[in-house]
Structures are given as structure tokens and as C-alpha cells.
Amino acid sequence: NAGVTQTPKFQVLKTGQSMTLQCAQDMNHNSMYWYRQDPGMGLRLIYYSASEGTTDKGEVPNGYNVSRLNKREFSLRLESAAPSQTSVYFCASTPRDGEAFFGQGTRLTVV
Amino acid sequence: AQSVTQPDIHITVSEGASLELRCNYSYGATPYLFWYVQSPGQGLQLLLKYFSGDTLVQGIKGFEAEFKRSQSSFNLRKPSVHWSDAAEYFCAVGARRGGADGLTFGKGTHLIIQP
Numbered sequence: 001n002a003g004v005t006q007t008p009k010f011q012v013l014k015t016g017q018s019m020t021l022q023c024a025q026d027m028n029h030n031s032m033y034w035y036r037q038d039p040g041m042g043l044r045l046i047y048y049s050a051s052e053g054t055t056d057k058g059e060v061p062n063g064y065n066v067s068r069l070n071k072r073e074f075s076l077r078l079e080s081a082a083p084s085q086t087s088v089y090f091c092a093s094t095p096r097d098g099e100a101f102f103g104q105g106t107r108l109t110v111v
Numbered sequence: 112a113q114s115v116t117q118p119d120i121h122i123t124v125s126e127g128a129s130l131e132l133r134c135n136y137s138y139g140a141t142p143y144l145f146w147y148v149q150s151p152g153q154g155l156q157l158l159l160k161y162f163s164g165d166t167l168v169q170g171i172k173g174f175e176a177e178f179k180r181s182q183s184s185f186n187l188r189k190p191s192v193h194w195s196d197a198a199e200y201f202c203a204v205g206a207r208r209g210g211a212d213g214l215t216f217g218k219g220t221h222l223i224i225q226p
Contacts, residue, residue: 033213040120042201042218043155058213090154092214099145100205100214102155 002026006091006103013081013110021076021106023091029101031094032074033058034066036087037105043090049074081110113138113204117217124192125225132187132220134202143205144185145214146176150198158200161185172196197224 004025013019025032030051035043045058049068063085065077074093078085088107092100114137124130136142143162147155159170166178176187185202199221203214 035213035216040218042216043214044216045213048213099143099157099160100155100203101157102147104154 004091004093004101004103006089006106008106009104010107011109013078013108015082015110017081018077018079019081020078021089021091021108022073023075023103024073025091025093025101026072027093027095027101028071029093029095030071032068033092033094033100034064034074034076035090035092036060037090038087046076046089081108083110086110113142113206113215115202115204115215115217117200117202117220119220120218121221121223123223123225126194127191130187130189130192130196130222132200132202132222134185134187134217135183136185136202136204137183138204141180144176144178145203145205146170146174146185146187147201147203147216148172148198149201149219155201158187192222192224194224194226197222 007022033048034046037043044060047066049055052071055066067075088105090105091103094100116135145160146158149155158174159168161168161178169175199219201219202217205214
């Protein structure tokens with residue numbers, strides 16, 4: 001199984017540009033998440049989706065939007081990128097009662 | 112609100128020595144507890160988890176952790192570290208209902224192994 005797949009792995013954006021980070025899981029998990037990881041800050045939750053058709057804000061949602069396209073896919077969109085959004089982004093999914101499975105991450109630089 | 116504290120930002124250990132990484136959590140009920148490891152440039156890999164039952168849990172790569180409710184702690188241990196254990200370690204807490212609202216992570220402990 002592929003598990004959780006994120007694309008792209010690396011991206012450089014100019015300030016003000018938009019982009020969508022893609023995430024797909026093939027484990028039939030209900031819940032999916034987007035985290036960002038910054039040095040010394042651990043992982044912080046941006047948005048999550050407890051089930052298909054629902055999304056909720058996490059700790060740091062400003063500047064982001066999400067779409068739960070179907071049970072497998074959960075995308076994260078930056079409408080107008082800012083340097084403060086330079087980070088490593090991780091997608092994760094969980095079954096009803098279990099640990100989170102993480103993708104390999106997307107390293108985003110906004111210049 | 113739930114929170115996780117990892118008091119040590121960096122820890123340096125000699126190869127072959129024992130290791131203990133500290134984790135304290137704040138949560139209103141009995142939580143799900145996790146330890147993840149992250150090698151440079153990689154995603155997070157689950158080392159072990161505690162849901163219920165025996166408070167001493169065994170994980171992969173020779174790691175173990177002990178849940179102490181009275182101390183709100185879930186410290187990670189390994190009797191003898193290897194150079195390949197050098198990585199970032201994250202403790203996390205989640206809600207009983209499967210973490211539908213996500214895990215809360217500590218800020219991580221960077222483990223350095225001296226030869």
C-alpha cells in the first residue's frame with residue numbers, strides 16, 4: 001500500500017501566488033489532517049476533516065483553505081502565498097481509533 | 112485544551128548509553144498517547160502508542176514508554192542507543208474517539224548520538 005501520498009514534494013512560490021497541495025490516502029480512513037512544521041514549533045494543525053464532506057479549522061487556519069474532495073483526497077490551498085507560510089506541510093489520516101499515518105511532506109518556500 | 116510538553120529541546124547521548132526522553136501532557140480524560148520519530152527530510156514514523164491496558168508499552172527499534180497517570184507523563188526509553196537513532200522525536204496526545212480533531216504534538220526533542 002502507498003499509505004498517504006502528498007504532491008508536490010518541493011515547491012517555491014513568489015509572494016502572492018496561489019497553489020494547491022494534494023493529499024491522497026488509500027487506507028479507507030475517515031479522518032484526514034493538514035499540519036505545518038516549523039523549527040522549534042513541532043507540528044501544528046491547520047485544518048482537519050473528520051469525515052467526507054466536513055472540514056474544521058485547527059490551530060493555525062489563517063491563509064489556508066481546504067477541500068475534502070472524497071474519502072481519499074484532502075487538498076490544502078494557499079490563495080495568496082506569504083513568506084510566513086514557508087514551512088514543511090504534512091498530510092495525515094487516521095482510522096476511527098488509531099494512530100495518525102503521515103505523508104512524506106511538502107517543503108514549501110515563499111520568496 | 113490538550114497540550115504536550117517536551118522539556119528537552121536537545122539531548123546528546125553516547126552510543127551504547129541508555130536514553131530517556133521526557134513527555135508531559137495535559138488532557139481532561141485518559142488520552143491516546145504516541146511517540147513519533149522523524150529522520151532528516153522524512154515524514155513521521157510511529158514508534159509506539161498507548162491506548163489502554165499495560166502502562167509499559169513496547170515499540171519498534173527497541174523503544175519503550177511508560178504511561179504514568181499520576182505524573183501525566185509518557186517518557187520514552189531505550190536501553191542502548193545506536194548511531195541510527197539520531198533524529199527528532201515527537202510526543203503527541205489525541206482524544207479517545209480516535210483523534211477526529213487531530214493530534215496535539217510537543218515541540219520535539221532533537222537526539223544527537225556521540226560516537
